[in-house]
Amino acid sequence: MYFRENLKRIRKEKKINQRELAELTGLSFSMISKLESGEQSNPTLETINKIADGLKVDPGELVYKLAIEVKKYEQFDHYFNSDVGLLMKFIVSQLKSDNHTLLFDGEALDDEKKELLRSSLNVTYEMVKLINKKKKGS
Known part of the structure; x- marks a missing residue:
């Protein structure tokens, strides 16, 4: 759901360009570009895992990070x-x-x-x- 946004954000945070990520993952530059632009919107689990490995992040960070962050903060709400x-x-x-x-x-x-x-x-x-x-x- 959040894959495209998270992929681009995490890649930029790690100061890696799309070509470098393609090399790190074994995926084509075209595939990385299409995933970030939304032209390719349903990556396979294998693709997600390759990108996660290349970025050195948990695959869930690519797919669910925003949803996880919202839930994480909601669980603390009753304490505050x-x-x-x-x-x-x-x-x-x-x-x-x-x-x-x-x-x-x-x-x-x-x-x-x-x-x-x-x-x-x-x-x-x-x-x-x-x-x-x-x-x-x-």
Whole structure:
């Protein structure tokens, strides 16, 4: 379902062009190009596995990543309720992790942007905690 978008995004994140991916996978450049453009929309399982191997990702990342991300965050929803602090801590933990690709406004975050967001959220979290503490003390 998300194959075309995920293939292009992951390939670009890994700084691999279509010709390089074709070489890594043993597939033709034409096939890679058609898969990304949507001209070829139903890749075989063998093709998906070859591309996943070439990109060094789990095949599921190519096919289901967006759906998996939505479900993953939905499962945490009951923990957060309306506690923004818990949500901020969760986001910071994700920014520290290298286990997956994080997007911001649809664009992949590089290490520098992750660090900037992580630092900003930590500072904001600590400032709000301090303000709340002062209000309780008044």
